[in-house]
Amino acid sequence: MLKEYDSVVIGGGISGLTSALLLAQRGKKTAILEAGATISPIMNGFSRKGVHFETGFHYASSLGEGDFGHYIFNKLGLDLEPFPLLQDGYDEIHILPTGRVFKMAYGKQNLANNLHEAFPEEKKAITAYLDRVENTLSKSFFLNMHKKQDSLYSAAIDSPPSLQEVLDEYFKSPELKAILSVSAFLHGTPPSKISFGQHCRISGSLYKSAWGIKGGGLAINKAYKNSLERNGADIFVNAKAVKIEYKDGKKHIFTDKGGLFVCNTCISTVHPKIFLNIAPKNVYREGYKARINELEETPGFFTLYAILKDGKYFKKSNMFVVSDTNINGIFSPDMKTRSYYINFSNSKPQALSIISLVPPSEQMWDKKAPEYNIKKEKYAEILKKDIASLFPEIADSIEEYLEVSTPATTRRFAGYYSGYGLMHDVNKTKILPITKIPGLYISGRSIIAPGLLGAIITALLVDKIISKST
Numbered sequence: 001m002l003k004e005y006d007s008v009v010i011g012g013g014i015s016g017l018t019s020a021l022l023l024a025q026r027g028k029k030t031a032i033l034e035a036g037a038t039i040s041p042i043m044n045g046f047s048r049k050g051v052h053f054e055t056g057f058h059y060a061s062s063l064g065e066g067d068f069g070h071y072i073f074n075k076l077g078l079d080l081e082p083f084p085l086l087q088d089g090y091d092e093i094h095i096l097p098t099g100r101v102f103k104m105a106y107g108k109q110n111l112a113n114n115l116h117e118a119f120p121e122e123k124k125a126i127t128a129y130l131d132r133v134e135n136t137l138s139k140s141f142f143l144n145m146h147k148k149q150d151s152l153y154s155a156a157i158d159s160p161p162s163l164q165e166v167l168d169e170y171f172k173s174p175e176l177k178a179i180l181s182v183s184a185f186l187h188g189t190p191p192s193k194i195s196f197g198q199h200c201r202i203s204g205s206l207y208k209s210a211w212g213i214k215g216g217g218l219a220i221n222k223a224y225k226n227s228l229e230r231n232g233a234d235i236f237v238n239a240k241a242v243k244i245e246y247k248d249g250k251k252h253i254f255t256d257k258g259g260l261f262v263c264n265t266c267i268s269t270v271h272p273k274i275f276l277n278i279a280p281k282n283v284y285r286e287g288y289k290a291r292i293n294e295l296e297e298t299p300g301f302f303t304l305y306a307i308l309k310d311g312k313y314f315k316k317s318n319m320f321v322v323s324d325t326n327i328n329g330i331f332s333p334d335m336k337t338r339s340y341y342i343n344f345s346n347s348k349p350q351a352l353s354i355i356s357l358v359p360p361s362e363q364m365w366d367k368k369a370p371e372y373n374i375k376k377e378k379y380a381e382i383l384k385k386d387i388a389s390l391f392p393e394i395a396d397s398i399e400e401y402l403e404v405s406t407p408a409t410t411r412r413f414a415g416y417y418s419g420y421g422l423m424h425d426v427n428k429t430k431i432l433p434i435t436k437i438p439g440l441y442i443s444g445r446s447i448i449a450p451g452l453l454g455a456i457i458t459a460l461l462v463d464k465i466i467s468k469s470t
């Protein structure tokens with residue numbers, strides 16, 4: 001089965017779907033190859049006993065009118081309804097060693113007031129830090145590309161300082177530093193490794209506003225599917241790309257089911273280490289390949305899902321529970337500290353997800369390994385006990401614990417164990433979207449940034465490079 005297209009996008013996650021939409025909107029005959037059974041399986045969530053559980057989307061910044069997300073949803077023809085989260089406490093941060101509970105507020109003055117009240121001795125530094133976040137964000141192309149036309153790579157190039165360096169420069173309180181870096185859960189890179197610029201773009205943008213999307217991940221997938229169909233793109237699910245060859249100026253993409261797709265432009269949005277396995281051998285220099293293979297992964301996720309008793313408990317805030325005031329410590333590979341994110345859905349009855357970070361060790365989370373189920377049960381018991389002792393009001397509201405997912409589950413749905421792909425380490429090799437093969441590009445969450453908006457922005461940048469070169 002040979003099919004010819006102008007463009008083929010490998011991987012039907014948000015990055016791939018956005019790339020395909022942009023190409024199709026420019027009139028290119030475009031196909032998407034997705035290994036999973038649906039587009040963006042990570043966003044799809046799942047249902048048990050009539051309750052829907054979110055997996056790859058809970059909240060985002062910049063979705064208000066006039067914001068980047070609002071603009072881009074319109075440009076992509078995505079029919080989505082964002083709704084604002086609780087302004088005075090969209091995130092509730094529990095610092096276990098000190099017992100402090102801090103409510104993150106959005107709106108710069110609101111947040112400043114809350115922080116000043118909690119840390120009066122650091123008032124001047126808090127004001128200066130928030131000014132610096134605002135200034136960095138306003139200069140960044142990342143969330144302003146609908147307003148400014150700066151250098152193409154300004155969003156991609158991360159430069160020092162790291163978030164940790166900035167926090168150490170401004171603040172004394174370890175608790176305050178922990179509060180301001182707990183959003184590392186949202187991108188999977190510790191404060192000592194994430195650049196301050198990336199922190200501002202991904203987490204600092206939440207200081208302006210925080211949003212959910214009506215219908216969550218399922219609604220996002222549906223909106224993409226509808227717009228792709230309207231724009232004439234072809235979606236192939238259960239189509240895993242296993243090899244890319246470069247012949248006579250064309251890219252030949254072979255799938256596991258014997259399919260062959262031939263195109264001029266090919267964008268791979270799969271994990272860069274998977275890409276190296278399927279790409280033509282001369283895609284990069286050997287030294288560069290070795291450096292990509294050495295790049296560190298973000299942690300994986302272990303998630304415990306439960307149904308809450310109807311009408312008993314509805315919390316509008318996300319909860320972050322950290323067991324070390326040094327947030328770098330919660331990323332340690334030995335898993336000595338337990339830290340997690342708790343999300344309450346908007347549905348009725350409510351779904352509860354307790355998402356804990358774990359290092360993506362392939363051995364430990366190999367579904368076929370004999371210790372897999374034992375490890376999974378043990379981990380679930382630890383989390384259940386934690387919830388019972390730390391948050392008895394939540395424990396009392398649980399109707400039943402249902403499912404457990406591990407990094408092996410993420411692997412099944414996204415092809416790789418790590419929750420957010422490669423770490424965006426300010427001091428490590430950057431993967432640029434172009435390759436040595438003309439018309440073969442690499443995109444996705446590991447290239448510029450993870451998250452719904454990070455993936456969309458990555459696709460937009462790659463699209464700008466492609467449209468300039470064709």
Ligand SMILES: Cc1cc2nc3c(=O)[nH]c(=O)nc-3n(C[C@H](O)[C@H](O)[C@H](O)COP(=O)(O)OP(=O)(O)OC[C@H]3O[C@@H](n4cnc5c(N)ncnc54)[C@H](O)[C@@H]3O)c2cc1C
Binds near residue numbers: 010036060410
């Ligand atoms: C538990 C969790 C919670 C999250 N919560 C949020 C949130 O609240 N807000 C937010 O903004 N973001 C959140 N994210 C992040 C966000 O979901 C992702 O960063 C984003 O969806 C990544 O999109 P992507 O297209 O870059 O990658 P992916 O979604 O990983 O897309 C890559 C696709 O390629 C497919 N694939 C792999 N190999 C092949 C192959 N050989 N051939 C064909 N297809 C292949 C995979 O199946 C996958 O669908 C969360 C992520 C997780 C895991």
